[in-house]
Amino acid sequence: MSAAQLELKSVEKVFGDSVAVHPTDLEVHDGEFLSIIGPSGCGKTTTLRMIAGLESPSAGRISFEGKDITTVPPHRREFGMVFQKFALFPHMDVAANIAYGLKLRKVSKREISARVDEMLERVGLTAFKHRNVTTLSGGQQQRVGIARALITKPRVVLLDEPTGALDAKLQLAMQSQLKQLQRDLGLTFIHVTHNQSEALAIADRVVVMNVGSIEQVGRPEEVFERPQTRHVAEFVGRNNILVGTVSSDGSTFSCALGELPLATPWPAGPATAVLRADAISVRPREGYPHRAEVELQALEYTGARVSWFTSAGGSDITVDVSTRATQSVAPELGNRYPIWLRPGELHLIDDHLTR
């Protein structure tokens, strides 16, 4: 991947006596789709607003293409912005809303008309060109918002919960449309969401934040399969956190599911491991040599998958299996069942709670 296009160096934001964003380093590459995720109040929006110039950092430096832009006002950064609340001009029609940024830049009428038509086509709103925006559905309004942000061809587009106000089906449609636009136009998108599945689906890299700090940055599959901290494991996907002890030779981990061999050695002593709920089977399975027993406490049916909420040795263990596998076992609450797991799926994390 190319060198950083946008760089945050020790960027911090303090409101009064509370720290919203601790000193943070982040590099964003030209043409990438970066998603920032994390629970409410973790500092996602504040980070995005500092990048936009809507909030000035209390300390640190933001640079764009090698130039320090920390004190450059938002309109001079010329980044596109898309927010959850569409903030469209209610007295204007769709075309006028989209054309707004070009008019400000004194682009010729003929060019504005051509670019607006092309953008309407891209976002699938050609038929709505002369409709007043207040008569559009939420999804259509959001597409106007996106078109308006992209029409000026910004190098970087900042999106804060762009699908947050849409229903589940529209969210999915909008996600693939955003990804498509970003790819086609070759733009850098920095996107904030509390919706981890949206981030995993559309981002090239995901940034996971917690209480004002970045905990992990990686490709979606890295963050999903190898969460590096307890918070990332709890926030992304469905993971079991197992507290236990690594043997004196560093080769096994003793926990509520028994004595599990470790794929890579770990320092002896108390430790925390992560095991994905979907890396456990309720039937004997090739490649799942380790057997343990759990007591079934609840089942949650979600269509193709069923989550088994169980306990073993005082620990809660969630098992996520296909509905078909569940039907073959015909589970009953309160009974004990064998499970099988692949120790290779277990990985240890640096967890200050057990250190």
Ligand SMILES: Nc1ncnc2c1ncn2[C@@H]1O[C@H](COP(=O)(O)OP(=O)(O)OP(=O)(O)O)[C@@H](O)[C@H]1O
């Ligand atoms: N203008 C402000 N004045 C004081 N505190 C603020 C201000 N803006 C944000 N904060 C605080 O900073 C912290 C981070 O807020 P931020 O909006 O960045 O979180 P977030 O991760 O985007 O949350 P959400 O998903 O709920 O939007 C919160 O504790 C918030 O209350």
